[in-house]
Amino acid sequence: MTVWLSHALDLPSLNDPAPLPAELAADYPESPRSTSEIDAAFAKLAKYDDCLAEAATLTLDGKKTGGRGRSREDDLGVCRLVLAEAPESEPMFPQLQTAGEAFMAAQKSARPERLHRLAASFRAEFLAERTAWQVEELSRVEKDEGQKASWHMRRVALAAQAWLRSLKSSSSAQETVERQRAELVESFSMFTQFVRLTPDALAQTVGATDFMTAAEEVMALANGTGGRKATEFSALDACRKLLAAFNALVVE
Numbered sequence: 001m002t003v004w005l006s007h008a009l010d011l012p013s014l015n016d017p018a019p020l021p022a023e024l025a026a027d028y029p030e031s032p033r034s035t036s037e038i039d040a041a042f043a044k045l046a047k048y049d050d051c052l053a054e055a056a057t058l059t060l061d062g063k064k065t066g067g068r069g070r071s072r073e074d075d076l077g078v079c080r081l082v083l084a085e086a087p088e089s090e091p092m093f094p095q096l097q098t099a100g101e102a103f104m105a106a107q108k109s110a111r112p113e114r115l116h117r118l119a120a121s122f123r124a125e126f127l128a129e130r131t132a133w134q135v136e137e138l139s140r141v142e143k144d145e146g147q148k149a150s151w152h153m154r155r156v157a158l159a160a161q162a163w164l165r166s167l168k169s170s171s172s173a174q175e176t177v178e179r180q181r182a183e184l185v186e187s188f189s190m191f192t193q194f195v196r197l198t199p200d201a202l203a204q205t206v207g208a209t210d211f212m213t214a215a216e217e218v219m220a221l222a223n224g225t226g227g228r229k230a231t232e233f234s235a236l237d238a239c240r241k242l243l244a245a246f247n248a249l250v251v252e
Helices: 035-061 077-088 094-105 112-145 149-167 174-197 208-223 232-247
Strands: none
Touching: 035 077, 035 094, 035 112, 077 094, 094 112, 112 149, 149 174, 149 208, 149 232, 174 208, 208 232
């Protein structure tokens, strides 16, 4: 038995920039978008992600040219195409599009330091937009299916992701970290209560035990169980394992 969990969750990276306020403030909508709109958003975000992957390779390499007679722009063919076609389809991502265009426009003359900043800004806008749609999808799952196994596991995974991202907040605001930790605790508590009341829902689900084990590891760090302290590295490792366990359950 498997659980229908549309759309996997990308694993977090140590190189991800600090979260924008919009990412940390992503709110659970009472009236989520339609499934078709959500699918269209993730399909479009996947294209931006391809652009970001190409940009990251070039930016980390630090080369001004990709070969004899080639400019940096020549090595960003995917980005150029994605940014040119994006305004032609819904939904629109104005902040993300603007950040991408600024990164592309700087290729000819900007110093490496500025290119790194623009690439980080582009990535940060992407993560903020993606988070907003991930929360939309979570709400859509509840509307369509109720608070069943798929909803609880996705909620725990997203709460862990939000807590991890808050640890990277440039402001290092303790209240922000604590708010995200509290939401993670609440989501995990509701999940474990669901498991107690409906044990068959997970007992017959392939991979559910791995997900629970990974979730308990994240909670141990978040709660400081046994005197453990959540560092950016330990939290990243635990959250990557949790999201990987979640993705193993996904049937897209």
